[in-house]
Amino acid sequence: MTKMQELVPNKVNQISFANKKFAVTFEPAKINFPEYDQMAQTVDQIANEYANWEVKPERIKESKAVRADLNRLKTGINRVKIDISKQADAPVTEFKRNIKVLLDKINATSSKIDQGIKQLEDKEKADRHSINIRYIAKLADVSGIDPNQIEYDSKWDLKTTRFETIDKSINQQIQILVAKQLEFEENVKAVKLQAQTLGLPESHWINELTSKSLSTVLQEMTAYKKDVAAIAKKQAETKQKEQKDLKKQGKYLVDPETGEVKEKLYDFSLEFYGVTSYQMDQLKRFIKDMGIKAGNAHTLKRR
Template identity: 40%
Template sequence: MNEIAQFEVNNLPVSYKPAEIEFKGYDDMKAQIDELTQSLKSYEATPQDLKQAKYTRAKLNAFRKAINDRKLEITRQAERPIKDFKNKVKTLTAEIDKSSTKIGDEIKVYEKKAKKERHQKNLEHIKAMCELAEVDAKQIDYDSRWDNKTFSKNAFENAVDRQIAVLVQQKETYAQNVKVVSQEAEELALPVEHWLEELKIKPLADILQAMYNYKADLNKIAKTQHETRIKEQKELVQKGDKLINPTTGEVKEKLSVIRLEVQGTRWQMEQLQSFLKDNGITYRGI
């Protein structure tokens, strides 16, 4: 590795001098072309001298091409040392790149291993802290930046603590909401399991409103069924101990007679009479 220190870019063994191109006849040629240009300013091609005009234009184009070709040739000659120098430098840098890449690949192996170890340690820390807080470690939103060696330990731990605090609060809120939903389900005489599942994905207010609406729908259905049943009972005709459809003669129900003695307050008796009447049950005093 010490050999690298011996190389100094500033002392690269290369000497150069700017390319020098001497265009000695430029002024004379410029003067001739200026004179030619001036003489052709008022020139106009006519049908009579069209052949001569084409000849003149061809000579001008040939002259221009000769100048430009000479320019390209001189430029190529002047750039040849530069091209050769670039190729040599490219050879040197390519060889250096090969060594640098090899070392870089080896560094990546160790950096990847170190990053994996940091990740594992972070997971262990998260698991331990979540166990203390009695929350699920899988609910922690892992930030990939935590695995970087530039990410400080304090910043990582603070970020985890903030997420755990949120999870603890959510857990406490959920437990309280479960209690509320369970109490409401009991009061409304509804199975609680479905509503607890809904509580996992919906706000408490929405769940309670849905429970009230569902109970109201059940009551409405029960009332409709009850009214339909009473109406059907009233349309039947009693023959002996049977209720018969007067239109079809079909026996729909068989009557039962129960003798019992009832004891209660006046209000309770009124409620009982109302119930019997509402349900189409005939009764008489004994």
């Protein structure tokens, strides 16, 4: 500041700023009440006179009159007190009002400047944020990482935060994310291999890796395969038992007791292309478990 000095009084009765001195004098209010002692004696006499006043039915009217006189006396004394106090306080009230007018003018100017400073600082903070976001996107793109996975620290927007600190924090997060991504990709390969080995669809189990460890997923895949195999075996055994009790009549299987047709028999041939050994073994096992009779075209013709 070029014109303003410290905005504090350097003396009890002086305020200095803008290279000027402004005097303020104060004289304590003085109230002359020379006959206070006489009035106090009079009040004491009245108080003592009615100190033992007893309200009785036959004195109710007189008691009310005494009460009214005492209330009028109290009101009159209190009114004088209020009037004198207002007169004594008038200079102080006016002084406060005048100072408030001055302070309001200074506050209005200060607030306007403060608002401008805040707007500028907010813009600078927003610009720093945009620069940081672009920098994060650049590093993430090079590393093959989704920039949204980077946890943003609000301290990075502060003017006092050094770029080296921001860069170090971002790169540490990227290193961790890259390691996790590589680990996930390896886990996916393991799940795919396990799915191929067990003959299970892989998409569900790959999704399970997002919330479970690889060992847990592999164990669940094995357990699931066993459960499915057990259920299939039980169903096949039940079906075979049911069909075993049926009687063949031409192209139908019928219930020997009721004569009800339960199944229709079909003869058909299939050709398979590009079948792996594993798939062939699985197919043979299924045919055997289901009790299906199979053979080549020559065998089928003889049947």
